[in-house]
Amino acid sequence: MGYAIAEAAVETGHDVVLISGPVNLTPPCGAKFVLVSTSDEMFDAVHQHADKSDVCILCAAVADYRPANISPTKIKKRGERFSLELIRTRDILDSLGRQPDRQFLLIGFAAETNHVEENAAQKLREKNCDIIIANDVSSTKSGMESDVNEVTILFQNGAPQKISRAPKKIIARELVKIFTKFATKMFDKKNVTITETQLSEVIPNSSPFPRIAD
Numbered sequence: 001m002g003y004a005i006a007e008a009a010v011e012t013g014h015d016v017v018l019i020s021g022p023v024n025l026t027p028p029c030g031a032k033f034v035l036v037s038t039s040d041e042m043f044d045a046v047h048q049h050a051d052k053s054d055v056c057i058l059c060a061a062v063a064d065y066r067p068a069n070i071s072p073t074k075i076k077k078r079g080e081r082f083s084l085e086l087i088r089t090r091d092i093l094d095s096l097g098r099q100p101d102r103q104f105l106l107i108g109f110a111a112e113t114n115h116v117e118e119n120a121a122q123k124l125r126e127k128n129c130d131i132i133i134a135n136d137v138s139s140t141k142s143g144m145e146s147d148v149n150e151v152t153i154l155f156q157n158g159a160p161q162k163i164s165r166a167p168k169k170i171i172a173r174e175l176v177k178i179f180t181k182f183a184t185k186m187f188d189k190k191n192v193t194i195t196e197t198q199l200s201e202v203i204p205n206s207s208p209f210p211r212i213a214d
């Protein structure tokens with residue numbers, strides 16, 4: 001979805017920075033592209049751009065754990081079983097949500113297989129974002145690794161809004177419209193940042209978001 005949102009945002013005239021891990025997709029023309037390969041690199045890249053943005057959209061399915069140690073040399077096989085110690089990665093969305101004087105619209109994604117809206121609503125509260133996009137990934141016919149999707153948009157205040165099954169490009173255009181409208185009500189800064197499993201995007205100085213009351 002991140003690449004589709006980046007494309008839709010470029011199409012509507014935003015300046016976009018797309019921060020992505022290695023994926024088998026071509027970044028949209030017109031977006032600034034930042035390639036990262038670890039969750040720490042994505043964390044740093046997102047934080048570098050977030051405060052200059054009007055909107056940050058975090059779509060990336062960032063790994064929840066990473067190896068505690070990295071071997072500079074080949075690890076030789078030993079025994080029938082082998083365990084790797086894993087430690088938690090830093091949660092990028094959560095870290096942005098905790099910024100006390102945040103001046104950008106913060107949007108997260110919640111890929112869920114059951115109790116989709118309930119779990120997404122919990123993430124919206126816990127990670128303190130403004131909007132969360134609930135994505136049912138229990139079906140192989142939409143969601144991840146598919147060109148189609150269906151989503152429910154949850155807001156901190158207000159009724160959820162559904163976008164029914166459609167190509168990701170169409171869903172992305174609808175989402176960009178909704179985010180732009182929402183941001184117009186909140187901020188007048190000049191940038192937008194979006195992230196996904198392996199990507200984030202930033203829209204800089206030309207976004208038309210007017211200021212509203214603090």
Ligand code: C5P
Pocket residue numbers: 039058059060061062063064089090091092093094107108109110111123195196197
């Ligand atoms: O808790 P969960 O991983 O399901 O939350 C999904 C949301 O959190 C997505 O917006 C994802 O981009 C973001 N996330 C993150 N950093 C992580 C893990 C998830 O920003 N380390």
